[in-house]
Amino acid sequence: MMEFKRKLDRKFDEIRPIKLTYDPFGYSASSVLFESGNTKVLCAISLENSVPSFLKNKGTGWLTAEYALLPTSTHQRVLRESSSVKRNSRSIEISRLIGRSIRPILNLDNLGEKTIHIDCDVLQADGGTRVACVTGAFLALKRAQEKWLASGLLKKEIIIDEIAAISAGIIDGQIIVDLDYEEDSKAEIDFNFVLTQTGKIIELQGTAEKRAIEWEKFIQIADLAKKSIAQIIETLY
C-alpha cells in the first residue's frame, strides 16, 4: 500500500508556516491578515457604541463575529450571500463558533456597554479557515486592546487568557495536524481545537466523516493539537 505523503514534505505533526500582516487594508480598529500556508484570512476588529437589547443597561459589553468567503476564495466560485436568497448555513455555524471561542477569555464588564465586531473574511481557502480565523481574530483583538488602552478608551484589560486554534485528524489511519483542503476531503475524522497555551479547553468540535473513532485515537489527536497550539502561541504571541 502506498503510504500517505503530505505536500512540500510536510511532517505529520508539522503545522504550515504562519505569516502575520497587521492592518494590511481597511479602517478597522485593528486587523490581521493571517496566512497559514495557502489559507489566507483577514480578521478585523470594530467597536460599536451599543449592545444588543438583551444586555441594555447591564453595564457590560458583547462580542459578535461574522465569517464569510470572498467569491473567488475557493476553487469553484462561491455564490455571494447578498446575491443569494438564503444565507450560507456553514458560514452561520462558523460565525457562531468564532464568537463562542473568544467570549470565554474576555472580561466584558471592563468594556462597558459596547459591542466588539469581529469580521473574518476568507481571501483564500486551503483548509483550516475556521481555526485560522479564531487565531487571527484573537491576535487582532489583542492589538486592538493595546490601542484602546493607549488611547484611554479602555481603562482595564478585557483579555484574560490567550488562545489559539488548530485542526487535527486522521488520514489512512495516520494522525496529522493542520489539514489542508485536499487532506480535509480525505480525512476519516477532523477535529478543531481552541486551547489555551497550557492546553486547557475553550472549544472542541469534531466529526467522524466515515466511521466512528476510538477514544485512544482521539487522545492522540488531542495531544498533537495541544503540542501544536503551544508552539503557535510560543512563536506568535
Added chain:
Amino acid sequence: MMEFKRKLDRKFDEIRPIKLTYDPFGYSASSVLFESGNTKVLCAISLENSVPSFLKNKGTGWLTAEYALLPTSTHQRVLRESSSVKRNSRSIEISRLIGRSIRPILNLDNLGEKTIHIDCDVLQADGGTRVACVTGAFLALKRAQEKWLASGLLKKEIIIDEIAAISAGIIDGQIIVDLDYEEDSKAEIDFNFVLTQTGKIIELQGTAEKRAIEWEKFIQIADLAKKSIAQIIETLY
C-alpha cells in the same frame, strides 16, 4: 458553601427518565416523540425521491435534517421563523449537527437516489434538545428502516452502526450528565457527545462558557458520557 443539588434528587451521574412514543401524530414514514424529563422532541422521517444536485446520477442517497422550536416550547415565546425575516442561527447550527451525526453511520449507497428528511420539532425545551433530537432521530430512522425493508422499498439495510447522544458538563466544579435548562445556564462547560454503544466517537462538541477547562476534567466528563450512552443504548434499543 451550599452544595449544588439537582432537582428531584437526581444523582450527578444520572440521566433523566426517557419515554418513547412511536408515531404519535402526523404522516411521516416513522416518527418518535422522545421525552427526556421535561424535554420533549418529535423526530420524524420522510423520504423524497430525488437527491440534491451535487449527487445527481451518482447512484447514492442523501440525508438532511431540520431542527426548529415550536413558539411555545420555551418559557418565553420564540418568534416563529416564518414570521421573522432572518433565520434562527442556533437552529441552523443544530440542524447541521443532527445531519452530520447520522450520516456517518449510514451506507447511503443502499438507499439509491433518494433523500431522507429528518424533521426535529421541539415541543417542550428543558435543556438537551439537540442530543434528544440525535437519539430520537436515530430511533425513528431505525423504525423507518424496518418498514422500508418489510415493504421492499429497501433491499439492504442502510444503518451500519448504532448511536445515542448526551450532554455532560461541570457546575460548581461538579461533573454532571444530562443537564436540564436551569443547569445548562449555570454550567462552566457543556459538552455534547454522539457516541456508539462501545463509546466510539461520532461527534463531539463543547464550549467552556466562563473559563478554560483542564483536560483531566474533560476526560472525566467524557467517561461519564460514555457510561450514560451505553446505558441509553442498552435500555432503549
Added chain:
Amino acid sequence: MMEFKRKLDRKFDEIRPIKLTYDPFGYSASSVLFESGNTKVLCAISLENSVPSFLKNKGTGWLTAEYALLPTSTHQRVLRESSSVKRNSRSIEISRLIGRSIRPILNLDNLGEKTIHIDCDVLQADGGTRVACVTGAFLALKRAQEKWLASGLLKKEIIIDEIAAISAGIIDGQIIVDLDYEEDSKAEIDFNFVLTQTGKIIELQGTAEKRAIEWEKFIQIADLAKKSIAQIIETLY
C-alpha cells in the same frame, strides 16, 4: 349510481369525535391539543407586555394568531417555511381568519396594553384544520383567562361570548358536516362557519369549487352547521 358513504359509518350530519388534552407540552399560558378524528392541532396562548404601534397609548389590547403545519403533518411533507424563501399564502390566510374569529368576542379594553398570541400548530392534518384551530384556540384562551383571573393578572373577564367552528359542504349532492381530507378534495362546495352557541354569525367563508351553488342548498348547509356547533358547545364547554 354508487351512493357516497363516509368512513367509519359516520352519518352525514355527524361530526367526528373530539378529544381535548389541556397543556400537553410546552410552556404557554394555556394550550389545548384539539383532536377531531384524525385532525390534531395544538392551540397555545401567550401574553406579551406590549401592543402593536397602532394601538400604543390607547389603553386597550390586541390579539393575533399564527397558523402553521408541521412538515410531517400531511401525507406529503410540507416544506418548512423557515427553509423556504416565501411564506405560505394559505397559512397566512388562515392565520388572519383565526385572529378575526376570536377578536369580536373579546373586550380587549379589559386586557390593557398587552397582546395575546395564539399559536396554532397542526400536528396531523385530515381536513378541517382551520375550524379545529378556531375552536381549540377559543378553549385554550378560556382556560388562560381562568388562570389570569385567578392570578390577578386580569381584573375583569375579556371573553364576552362563546364560539365554535365547523365546516360543512356538499359531495355528490349530499350535504355533510365536518369534512375530512378525502371528502374535502371531493366536495363541490365547502363552507367554514364560526358561530355562537345560539347560532349567531361571527365568520362565514365558503367557496364553490366546481360550480355555483343555490341559496336553498346553502341554507341547508348552514342549518347543519348551526346544529353541529350548538352540539360542540354543549358538549365541550
Added chain:
Amino acid sequence: MMEFKRKLDRKFDEIRPIKLTYDPFGYSASSVLFESGNTKVLCAISLENSVPSFLKNKGTGWLTAEYALLPTSTHQRVLRESSSVKRNSRSIEISRLIGRSIRPILNLDNLGEKTIHIDCDVLQADGGTRVACVTGAFLALKRAQEKWLASGLLKKEIIIDEIAAISAGIIDGQIIVDLDYEEDSKAEIDFNFVLTQTGKIIELQGTAEKRAIEWEKFIQIADLAKKSIAQIIETLY
C-alpha cells in the same frame, strides 16, 4: 338619535355608479379600469405558456391572481411591498380570494397547458376594492376570451358562467350595500358576495367586527346583495 345618512344622498340599497374603461394603459391581453364611486382598480389579463409544476402534462390550464395597492392609493401612503421585507398579509388573502372566485366558472381544460395571470392593482381605494377586483377581473377576462377566440388562440370558450361581486353589511342596525371606506370602518358586519346572475353562490365571506349577527339579519344582507349583483350583471354585461 341621529339617523345614519350616506354620502351624496345614496340610498341604503343603492350601489355606487360604475364606470368601465377597457384597455386604459399597458400591454395586457385585456384590461379594465373599473371604477365604483371613488374606488378605482385596474384588472389586467396576461397569458403564460406554461402551468405550475403540479399541473404539468395534465392537459389543463390554471388561473392565478395578484392584488396590490399603489402606494398612494390610500389616504396614508402604503409601504411598497418590494421595499418592505415582508409581504402584505391582507394583499395575499385578497389575491387568493380573487383566484378562487374566478376559477369555478372556468373550464380550464379548454385553455390547454397555459396560465392566466390576473393583475389587480388598486389605483384609488375607497372601500370595496376586493369586490371591484373580482367584477373587474371577470369583465377583463371576458374581453380577453373574445380576442383569443377571434385570433384562434382559443378554440372553445373557457368561461362557463357569469359572476359579479358586491359587499353588504350593517351600520347602526341598518342594512346597506356597497360600503365605502368610511362606512366600512363603522360597520358592525361586512360581507363580500361573489354570485352568478341568478344569485347562486361562488364565494361568500364575512366577519362580524364587533358582535355576533343573527341569521335573519344575514339573510336580509344576502337578499340585498343578490339584488345588487343581478343589477350589476344586467347593466354591465
Added chain:
Amino acid sequence: MMEFKRKLDRKFDEIRPIKLTYDPFGYSASSVLFESGNTKVLCAISLENSVPSFLKNKGTGWLTAEYALLPTSTHQRVLRESSSVKRNSRSIEISRLIGRSIRPILNLDNLGEKTIHIDCDVLQADGGTRVACVTGAFLALKRAQEKWLASGLLKKEIIIDEIAAISAGIIDGQIIVDLDYEEDSKAEIDFNFVLTQTGKIIELQGTAEKRAIEWEKFIQIADLAKKSIAQIIETLY
C-alpha cells in the same frame, strides 16, 4: 442602404407629444399622469412627518423616490417584486437616479424635518420611462409645493430651480431624441439628460451599447437634448 425612419413620421429631433393629467387617481399630496407618446407614468408626492435617522435633529428634510413597473406595463408581463424574492436591480438604479435628480434643486432646510416620497409607477412602458418619471416627478412636486404654501404647511418655497429630462442617442449613425422602446433596443448609444431650462447639468448618464462613441457625437447629442429640454420647460411649465 435603407434609411432609418421613425414611427408616425416623427423627425429625428422631435420629441413625442406630452400630455399631463393632474391628480388622475389616488390620495397623494399631488400627482401627475405624465404621458410621452405611448409611455405613461404616474408620479405621486407624499409627505411623511419624519426623516431618516442620519438626519434626525438637524432641522432639515429629505426626499426619496421609488420607481416600479406595473406587471402589465410591458409587452411581456413583469414579475411583481412583492412576489419575487429578489428586488429588481434596474428599478433600484432608476429609483436612485430620480431622487438624485430632484434633490439638488431643492432647499430642504425650508421643509423642516419631513420626508417627501416620490412614487413613480410605470403604467405603460414604451421607452424613456426614467426621464418621463423625472419630469413628471418635478411637475407633481411643483404642484404639491403650491398646495403646501397655500395651506401654510410650507412657509417658504423649497424648489429653487426648474428641470426636465430627456433621452437622446444614435441609431445607424443618426442622432435622435426621445427614443421609444423599439429605437432604444436598436441604439448604439443612449444618454439620459436632466437639465435646467438654461441647459445646465443636474444629471448625465449614458452608455455606449455596442462601441465607443466620439466626443463630437456626444456634443451633438447633448445639444439636441438641451434644445428639447428647453422646449419641454417652455411648453409645460
Added chain:
Amino acid sequence: MMEFKRKLDRKFDEIRPIKLTYDPFGYSASSVLFESGNTKVLCAISLENSVPSFLKNKGTGWLTAEYALLPTSTHQRVLRESSSVKRNSRSIEISRLIGRSIRPILNLDNLGEKTIHIDCDVLQADGGTRVACVTGAFLALKRAQEKWLASGLLKKEIIIDEIAAISAGIIDGQIIVDLDYEEDSKAEIDFNFVLTQTGKIIELQGTAEKRAIEWEKFIQIADLAKKSIAQIIETLY
C-alpha cells in the same frame, strides 16, 4: 478666502499613484489588487460554463459584475449584506455600472455559451472605488484572456477595445481629477468617466450635488478626465 489644497501636495490635475498586484490571493482565473492612493479594490475573474436563460442556445456569452464593500473597508463599519435583510442599493447600482462598462468592448460571440463573472470587492475605500473597479476589472480580464488564449480555452480574442475609468469634479469652483473620499463629500459635482485610450465614450455618469453646472465647466471636467485616462492607459497597459 482660504484656497482649497489637496492632500500630499497633489495637483488639481494629478491622479493618485496606482499600484497593481496580480493574483494576490484567491483562486480566480485572474485577479488584480488595484490600488489608487488609499483606495484598494480586488477585481477577480471567474468563468462559468453556462449563460442566463435569455441567452440559451444563441451561441454567445455573457458578462456580469458584482460590487461589494468589506465591512471594515470604510471608516464606519458597513453592515454585511448577508446579515442585513435588504440589499445595498448603492452596491447594486455600481454592480450594474461595472458590467455595462465592460460589455461594449467585448465580442462575446468569441466566448461561446459561457458567463464571465467579475467580482469587485472593496478592501479599502477612499473615494473613487467604482472607477477603480472598472479599470481593475478590465486589467484582470485582459490577463485572464491571455491565459485562456494560451490554454486554448479561447480560440479568438474577446476584448476589442481598451478602457480605463476616472472621476473628476469641482470643489470651490476648482476642477480636479480623481477625488478622494474627503474631496468627494465636498464636491459640487462629481462625474465618472469610462473612456477608451483615444478618449471615446463608453459610459458617462455624473450628478450635480448642490446646484446645476454649466456645460463649459463640464467640458473642462471632461477634458481633464480624457487626459488622465490616456495617461493611465499609457502607463499601465
